[in-house]
Amino acid sequence: MFSPASTTSPRTVKSRLARQFGLYCLSLVLAIPGSAQTFQTASYALDGDPSFSFGATAPDEFAMAAAIQARLGVAVSVVTSLPNENVGFAPVMANSGTTPFHVYGPSFGGVIKDLNINYPVVTGITQASIRFAGTELDFCGDVVDRFILRVSTTTQFYDVLVRYATCSGPANVLWSFYEISAPRPLLDVVTPSPTPKPVRLVSAVSRKMHGAAGPFDVNLPLLGPPGIECRRTNVTSGDYTIVFTFSETLNSVSDAIVLSGIGRVRDSGIGADPHQYIVNLANVANDQTIVVRLEFVQDSEGHASPAVDASMSVLIGDVTANGKVTSADVKQVKAQVGHVVTMFNFRDDLNHDGFIDSFDVSIAQNHKGTAVAR
Ligand SMILES: [Ca+2]
Numbered sequence: 001m002f003s004p005a006s007t008t009s010p011r012t013v014k015s016r017l018a019r020q021f022g023l024y025c026l027s028l029v030l031a032i033p034g035s036a037q038t039f040q041t042a043s044y045a046l047d048g049d050p051s052f053s054f055g056a057t058a059p060d061e062f063a064m065a066a067a068i069q070a071r072l073g074v075a076v077s078v079v080t081s082l083p084n085e086n087v088g089f090a091p092v093m094a095n096s097g098t099t100p101f102h103v104y105g106p107s108f109g110g111v112i113k114d115l116n117i118n119y120p121v122v123t124g125i126t127q128a129s130i131r132f133a134g135t136e137l138d139f140c141g142d143v144v145d146r147f148i149l150r151v152s153t154t155t156q157f158y159d160v161l162v163r164y165a166t167c168s169g170p171a172n173v174l175w176s177f178y179e180i181s182a183p184r185p186l187l188d189v190v191t192p193s194p195t196p197k198p199v200r201l202v203s204a205v206s207r208k209m210h211g212a213a214g215p216f217d218v219n220l221p222l223l224g225p226p227g228i229e230c231r232r233t234n235v236t237s238g239d240y241t242i243v244f245t246f247s248e249t250l251n252s253v254s255d256a257i258v259l260s261g262i263g264r265v266r267d268s269g270i271g272a273d274p275h276q277y278i279v280n281l282a283n284v285a286n287d288q289t290i291v292v293r294l295e296f297v298q299d300s301e302g303h304a305s306p307a308v309d310a311s312m313s314v315l316i317g318d319v320t321a322n323g324k325v326t327s328a329d330v331k332q333v334k335a336q337v338g339h340v341v342t343m344f345n346f347r348d349d350l351n352h353d354g355f356i357d358s359f360d361v362s363i364a365q366n367h368k369g370t371a372v373a374r
Pocket residue numbers: 348349350351352353354355356357359360
C-alpha cells in the first residue's frame with residue numbers, strides 16, 4: 001500500500017512507474033461499486049523530491065503552501081487571485097495528462113522536477129504564491145481541492161496546476177504538479193523587492209490559564225536576559241505555550257523548532273488573531289533556558305525573516321524572577337495566599353489553578369535552592 005513517508009534518494013523511473021501503476025490498479029479495484037474494503041486511516045500527501053505527508057487531514061491552501069514552501073525552500077504566500085493566470089500557456093513545460101504521463105513536483109533549492117526521471121524542469125525559483133482553485137471528484141470518490149501555484153524566478157514566472165495525481169482508496173490522495181505553463185516575463189507582474197524587510201516581532205510571552213481567573217502572560221523580553229517562567233506544569237507533560245505577536249498579520253510560518261534547551265514543539269500555528277503565532281511546547285525541563293525559533297516568517301506586508309527567536313528560562317517557584325528560588329519566593333507566595341489572582345500576583349499561583357493557597361506555598365518551598373544560569 002502507498003506510504004506518503006518521505007524518502008531522500010531520487011527514485012528510479014522503474015520504481016516510480018511501478019508505484020504509480022500499482023496505485024492506479026488498486027484504485028480501480030477500490031472504485032468498483034459494492035467493494036467492501038475500506039482503508040484504516042486517511043492519508044494525504046504531495047508528491048515531490050521527497051514527497052510530503054499531510055497526515056490524516058486533507059490540505060487547504062495554507063497547508064499546501066506550507067508543504068510546497070518546505071519542499072522548494074522558497075516562501076509561498078497564499079493569495080485569492082493571480083493576474084494573467086494561465087497554466088496552459090504554450091508551449092507548456094509539463095502536462096501529466098499527456099505522453100509520457102510523467103509526474104512533476106517540488107524539490108529543494110527552488111526547483112520543479114520531472115519526478116519520473118529526476119530531471120529539473122524549472123530552476124531558479126525565488127518566490128511563489130498559491131490560490132485555491134475549486135474542487136473535483138477523484139476516481140476514489142474523494143472531493144479533492146485544486147490549487148494554482150505561481151512560481152517566479154528573478155526574470156520570469158510559471159503557472160502550475162496542483163492537482164491530485166492519484167488516490168488509493170477514499171481519503172488517500174496524492175497531489176502533484178499536474179500542468180506547468182511555459183515561462184512568461186515578469187514585466188507586467190508586480191515584483192516584491194528582492195531583499196524584503198524583516199518581519200517585526202512586537203512581543204513574546206509564555207501564556208497559561210489560571211483556572212477561572214483567566215490567562216496570564218509571563219513576558220519574554222526580546223533583548224537582555226530571558227524572561228523567567230516560574231509556573232509549574234502538569235508534572236509529567238512540561239507543557240508551555242509561547243505566543244509570538246507581530247506588528248503585521250502573518251501570511252505563513254514554515255516551521256517552529258526548539259533551537260536549544262530541553263523540550264519539544266507539540267504543535268504550532270497562526271493564532272485566532274493573525275498577528276500571533278502560537279507554539280505549544282511539551283516535555284520542557286525545569287532549571288534551564290529554552291530557545292524557540294520560527295522559520296521562514298512572512299507577513300501580509302511582504303516582510304520576511306528566515307528566523308525569529310524567543311528565549312524562556314524555566315525556574316519553577318522563582319516568583320521574584322531573580323534566577324534562584326529562595327525563602328524570599330516562599331515568603332512572597334505566603335503573602336498572597338487567599339488573594340484574588342490578578343495580573344500583579346499571578347506568578348504566585350504556581351500551579352495556575354486560579355487560587356493562591358498552601359499548594360503554591362509548598363511548590364515554592366519544594367524548589368528552594370534551585371537556580372537557572374543568567
Ligand atoms: Ca494555585
